[in-house]
Amino acid sequence: MQADSQLTLILNDWANGDTSAIQRLLPLVYPDLHKLSSALLHRGRFGDGTLQTTAVVNELFLKLLAHRPPQLESRKHFYVLASRIIRAALVDYYRQNQALKRGGAMTRVSLHPELLWVDATSEQVLDLDRALDELEKIDRVQAELFSMRFLLGCTAEEAAALSGLSKATVDRKLKLARAWLFERLGEPNSPRPANV
Amino acid sequence: MTPTRAERWLQIEDIYIALEDLSADDRDLRLLAVQPPELAIEVREMFRAIDAEAAAQRRLAMEARQIQPFTPHLAGYELLDAVGSGGAGVVYRGRRLIDHGSPQPVAIKVFHIHRSGVAEHRHFVRELGIVATLDHPAIVKFFDGGFAADGRPGDWFCSLTGL
Numbered sequence: 001m002q003a004d005s006q007l008t009l010i011l012n013d014w015a016n017g018d019t020s021a022i023q024r025l026l027p028l029v030y031p032d033l034h035k036l037s038s039a040l041l042h043r044g045r046f047g048d049g050t051l052q053t054t055a056v057v058n059e060l061f062l063k064l065l066a067h068r069p070p071q072l073e074s075r076k077h078f079y080v081l082a083s084r085i086i087r088a089a090l091v092d093y094y095r096q097n098q099a100l101k102r103g104g105a106m107t108r109v110s111l112h113p114e115l116l117w118v119d120a121t122s123e124q125v126l127d128l129d130r131a132l133d134e135l136e137k138i139d140r141v142q143a144e145l146f147s148m149r150f151l152l153g154c155t156a157e158e159a160a161a162l163s164g165l166s167k168a169t170v171d172r173k174l175k176l177a178r179a180w181l182f183e184r185l186g187e188p189n190s191p192r193p194a195n196v
Numbered sequence: 197m198t199p200t201r202a203e204r205w206l207q208i209e210d211i212y213i214a215l216e217d218l219s220a221d222d223r224d225l226r227l228l229a230v231q232p233p234e235l236a237i238e239v240r241e242m243f244r245a246i247d248a249e250a251a252a253q254r255r256l257a258m259e260a261r262q263i264q265p266f267t268p269h270l271a272g273y274e275l276l277d278a279v280g281s282g283g284a285g286v287v288y289r290g291r292r293l294i295d296h297g298s299p300q301p302v303a304i305k306v307f308h309i310h311r312s313g314v315a316e317h318r319h320f321v322r323e324l325g326i327v328a329t330l331d332h333p334a335i336v337k338f339f340d341g342g343f344a345a346d347g348r349p350g351d352w353f354c355s356l357t358g359l
Contacts, residue, residue: 116256117249138205172216175246176209182249 083147142177
């Protein structure tokens, strides 16, 4: 089957509520996600030890938009999908590179400059993935805002516009979500990022 | 009926909204009135977690700033030690390597704008052109400038004090 029509079918499944579709989607968007892995591997070239997902996300959107099933109507729905893909990719990347990490060949990469205590190359990504699943059940809005802000790299203003909330409400909900996640994840084991 | 976890979470958020701008003492007083007491405990825990998270973020940000900056390789120059750093960049003591002559001491300023985009780089190049025209005894004489191999701009200054 053509990769393109496969992508359309999988997006349809996801839009119809099949959450396992993300796993099948991953191999099809791997060329884009490869850039994310490169950013993780060659963090020294980016210099600041922070994961840069925005460029990857933009390309993902372009690819997904071309195959948009009718059910995937809202922009927010798309953002939720993209953040799911990024999460799955981070977990996937961590599982594939655990051996390297144990050997000390990899250094710390913060998920976001304003969320330095989450190391995108450590076991924390597994905890984050689980904790976000849990948060979604308790407060879907907070989980979505957190994902937009820290996985997709949206600003608080953009997250506010997408969710139809005020900036002040977004800030408050993010503060609560971060504190809740901090309680569950704690700080990464490595005490500080390696030298740039 | 016992509230679900999601309902309890909403209650915590509502109390948080009412108390977030109060002092710690006023907050504690108000929490005494919250029923049931388990809810007050959860709200107190939430305030503690917010502070702990913010403290961790601040500490890591401070540590990241203290990390020894990247030392660029600049063709024709030798970088010795860093003599100072600020918000904009780091100043190194260095030497300009001259064929058939003794190295000339210089001060080299390397800017922290490696994260910036094309617009910032263009701005940097324009600024170099302006700085190069300045010639005054009280202003450090600009000497040379450009980008390090990884795209970081470096700004080379001839030192007046003769390092």
